[in-house]
Amino acid sequence: MTKPQPVRGTQDIIGEDARRHHHVIETARRVAGLYGAAEWATPVFELTSVFARNLGETSDVVTKEMYTFEDRSGESVTLRPEGTAGVCRALVSNGLTQTLPQKIFYQGPMFRYERPQKGRYRQFHQIGLEIIGAAEPLADAEAIACGQQILDELGVGASITLHINTLGDRDSRDAYRTALVDYLSRYESELSAESKVRLVKNPLRILDTKDANDIRLLADAPRIHDHLNPASAAFYDGLKAALSAFGIAFVENPRIVRGFDYYNHTAFEFVSTALGAQGTVLGGGRYDQLVEQMGGPPTPGVGWAAGIERLAMLLAATPATPRPVAVIPMGEAEQIAAIEILATLRRAGIAAEVAYRGNMKKRLERANRINARAAVLIGPDELARGAVTLKTLDDGAQRELPRAELLAALG
């Protein structure tokens, strides 16, 4: 038997996975609301230029990793690889650059055309937060605090450490890049193959190398903090002060970098100590050039995103679902009474189920399987007396009571 398969790198989220997934989203949505964020839903695909223009046409990201195709009119469209670009596009499209700041929460599927691995799918899901229109480090601190609170409320915060860094403003960053290239060029022959390529293409990312010898060479490399101009240094100090005031613990990690030019100042990652070397569960930073690159007015922004699948994996336990009440008519004659009781319970906010068929034994088995807390039994005797038998399934105790008292008994 050949069963139909989902497209490579996609997965069905069902059962326990679905409950964990929803729990992550609901927790994040609720906490983001506490920070004043409104939830946006932007399209899952955009014109390719929305993503490509900002990333550089030649990077691997564009040529290799985007889910891009032509629609029937020959337009090149791309399934969104991340959420920030679409949110910034929407901000500009809707003229919201006149109404700043905006705090935006989003959640949904993202797509990258990569080789699938465990926890890395071609369709995956993210939650994200953006604060657009605030140039102050307080916005960065709020975004980070929101991320921290979500992780805490998910119960995964304990095994996670916040790493922060600054890239400085454009001048600071350019000065640092020059200094870093100067230094590393002297050791070019000793660098790993990948780092040699990065030295030309994207030198800051060498700081993120895994090669032991590269790491040794980097020990004496110039540091970003020595190249920050006064304004950038003040911004970074402001961030750290605000984080401390929010009660957020962090470590400074100069190896956290971002590859694209629209990033500046703050870069941060929440790293799980439980998941090995690649344990980033939530990451983000400041992107003061992005909205302008998108065709809007110069508008600062800061935000983060986190993979829902990875967070769901970290949850200690699957969130419990409410236990329903099983309504069990003995036969056809009691069916109508059962339906009436179902309606009463559900309108009162009590989860209630009835099995579609089967004798009493079968229906009790089913009640057990759906983890019902109680069964409401109705046979000819109860029907004649206008009563029901209420059975508590955990201890098996049961008693007969008038139908009118059922709601109160289940309250």
Add this chain to the structure above:
RNA sequence: GCGGACGUAGCUCAGCUGGUAGAGCGCCAGGUUGUGGUCCUGGAUGUCGUGGGUUCGAGCCCCAUCGUUCGCCCCA
């Protein structure tokens, strides 16, 4: 995109140097025609990922393909 490993029942897996499939769990039925979770008895389920090849004979060997997984590249 590159390299390694793997693909047997719904799930987890066993299957000797090739002789045409098994366990546990789950599922269904009965023991109990007004009572579940425990127990006992019985039952169903697989073109052994797919296609081709070698062979008298392939779950097992060979090739291809699809998928999964580990690592690399990348990680917006």
